[in-house]
Amino acid sequence: MLFRTAVEDDLDRLLGCVVDESISWAHPERLLSFLESGNYRYDRIWLAVADDGEILARAVWWGFPDGDSPLALDCLYVHPSVDDRVGLAAELLRRAHDAYGQAIEYHVFVTNGWREHPKAAAAIAWRWEAAGRAGLTEELERLRYEWTAGPVPEPSDRLVFRGEDDDEVFVEAFRRVAVGTLDFHTRQALATMDPLEQAREDVRDNRSMRGDRSWWRLAYDKSGDLVGVALPSANDGGPVVGYLGVVPEHRGHGYVDDLLGEITRVHAERGVQRIVADTDSGNVPMARAFERAGYRNFAIRLVLSANPVNA
Structure with missing residues (x-):
């Protein structure tokens, strides 16, 4: 053989x-x-x-x-x-x-x-x-969600969304969002990587997707503090929720709904009829946010990976 x-x-x-x-x-x-x-x-x-x-x-x-x-x-x-x-x-x-x-x-x-x-x-x-x-040897189950031309969220009345051409500004935002995250892959990467290096890799990966870089948004409250990141994107299958997250000091106020709403609205305003998203089965707050926003869990993605510490 x-x-x-x-x-x-x-x-x-x-x-x-x-x-x-x-x-x-x-x-x-x-x-x-x-x-x-x-x-x-x-x-x-x-x-x-x-x-x-x-x-x-x-x-x-x-x-x-x-x-x-x-x-x-x-x-x-x-x-x-x-x-x-x-x-x-x-x-x-x-x-x-x-x-x-x-x-x-x-x-x-x-x-x-x-x-x-x-x-x-x-x-x-x-x-x-x-x-x-x-x-x-590392097992992960991810819930797959879809939005199919449902009600389009109104713009947030609490946050201001702005684009930013400098990738390094997003790198710093990603680094802050990663602190205390429930996302399995981010926690797995941080077990062996410097936080800034991990954030920079995440930004590179998101830039490699088919979504337009100009869609990326940083979210600020009315006082100008950074609240989070919202990245509408796309892959080979079509529009997706690329990335979203709230910085630790602003968690617990429901801002995830504003971020997801912005991503959904940006896609919907372009005439998109279907948006797909994944989240870890253990990330209950994110799963509930998808359901509140009218996303339907339609399938499961199973992921096996190597333990980064032992790899």
């Missing part, structure tokens, strides 16, 4: 890797579309190939077209004929992680209540075991 990255000549066989389980996967339409856009690349698709050339396992990573490295494992497939699919998948992931120099997060999209559906639970179970053996 040979472990290697894909090449263009593999395309027909890649399209023949069919996942018939209740789980998100890189189906032919998605594979072709993302190969064309650059979000998938042949050198970021890893294969376990039998001696006769048949693909026994396939792992597909997603990233920004101009990114230095992929950002997420998007699909993990093992041929039904393989007896030890967990072992083969784990070895494939380990080979890829060694090549990338890091264990990259694995994202899976499932329906609400997936644990009560045996097929979905089974599809997750063997992949989770394989990913864990390959170093992805």
Whole structure:
């Protein structure tokens, strides 16, 4: 058996890797579309190939077209004929992680209540075991929300929203918002990174998204104090709530509703019909804010990542 990255000549066989389980996967339409856009690349698709050339396992990573490295494992497939699919998948992931120099997060999209559906639970179970053996041991469940042309929030009468061209001003705002945050990924990053470095990385990541940088807003109260950050944005799927947060000294006053309202209103004023957002299942205040604003929880994103301290 040979472990290697894909090449263009593999395309027909890649399209023949069919996942018939209740789980998100890189189906032919998605594979072709993302190969064309650059979000998938042949050198970021890893294969376990039998001696006769048949693909026994396939792992597909997603990233920004101009990114230095992929950002997420998007699909993990093992041929039904393989007896030890967990072992083969784990070895494939380990080979890829060694090549990338890091264990990259694995994202899976499932329906609400997936644990009560045996097929979905089974599809997750063997992949989770394989990913864990390959170093992805930190589990996170994120709630996916959508706003679909509901009532548009009125402008806040408590806050003033202003744009700012200087990224470093946003870096400082992100640093302040990160103090005491409930966001899993921010807390995970701060376990090994300097707060300013972490904030700067967050700003870079948000700039890499498809949203217009001119949409970004800083929120101030009537006395001129910074209250928070509101970033309408977009990804390949369309408009999203990119980022929002309240600085610690202004928490507890419901400003999250003003920030989310501003993001929703900015998108709605451009004629947007659907806005998508994610938040950690443990971030109850944010989940409740989405529900107050008319967002509906429509799915779950499961994320496996490496412990940054041990990675």
